[in-house]
Amino acid sequence: MTVRHFLRDDDLNPAEQSAVLDLAAAMKADRFKYRTLEGPRSVAVLFDKQSLRTRVSFAAGIAELGGNPIVIDGGGTHSGRGETPQDAGRVLSRYVSAIVVRTFADSHLAEIASGATVPVVNALTDGFHPCQLLADLLTVRERCGGTQGRVLTYVGDASNNMAHSYLLAGATAGMHVRISGPEAHAPDPAILERATEIAATTGGSVRTISDPNVAVRGTDVIATDTWTSMGQESDGYDRITPFLPYRIDAELVAQAAPHAVVLHCLPAHRGHEITDDVLDGTQSAVLDQAENRLHAQKALLAFLVGEQQ
Ligand code: CP
Ligand code: NVA
Secondary structure, eight states, X not given: OOOOOBSSGGGSOHHHHHHXXXXXXXXXXTTTOOOTTTTTOEEEEEESSOOSHHHHHHHHHHHHTTOEEEEEEGGGSSGXXXXXXXXXXXXXXXXXXXXXXXXSOHHHHHHHHHHOSSOEEESOOSSOOHHHHHHHHHHHHHHHSOSTTOEEEEESOTTSHHHHHHHXXXXXXXXXXXXXXXXXXXXXXXXXXHHHHHHHHHTOEEEEOSOHHHHTXXXXXXXXXXXXXXXXXXXXXXXXXXXXXXXXXXXXXXXXXXXXXXXXXXXXXXXXXXXHHHHTSTTBOHHHHHHHHHHHHHHHHHHHHHHHO
């Protein structure tokens, strides 16, 4: 049997993504009912970068499913001492039912997956943050009554993992995805192309719009993220000045639909990509979004581990 991994958002097709979100909603409605990992079956959760939400939501979610989370920081493994990611994937597969990884290069994650015989889940890489997108889409379903045909505008660093995941996952969910950021920080053209291809099959669409005021006009969802992702702290770019026109403030939000919802995956750099009044305001859904990581990831694990049985 081929093992199912979740390395990028488009590893779930539209029907699968929708089924995972349905299950996530059911798990949220009856939080302690589902015991997919009873045994307990263990899940390894590996971090090469910092985390608060991902670390705790995976650990709590695995335990709520009756499983045993084993959370390890990169410094505690042999990855810095020459053990190959493929060997790590091979070995971990003998102990656990799934491997969840937050790391830098997507190629590193792909190498772990190439050795693994259990599902590998991307808990954030330089390229993508697909677990976050499942939570975001669950939040959009709750706040906007669905995803099909809704307009989602991402404003900020259009070249980062969140922008790429909005493109792929939003298109998969049938959304109209608009991306707005400085020209020097544009999305990867290959991801734009892939998202456009997906959108053509789901009734969604994908556009890049450089003027944020034009981009947010009439949108149902405004999303943003930090201008300095983990690992970019000293990459030589000015990570403030070019981004200033892309700050989410009350004036920008006023140009969206009156019912528009504001998303931020957190942690927020208050006063940079988003102002306090917007982040803490009535249109902000950021705490539901953070909570939904728990439900979405439980559903994802149940789906992936279920496919293995
Ligand atoms: N949103 C998110 O992934 O948060 P953490 O970095 O705290 O896990
Ligand atoms: N783009 C951010 C997301 C943090 C959850 C980063 O990679 O640091």
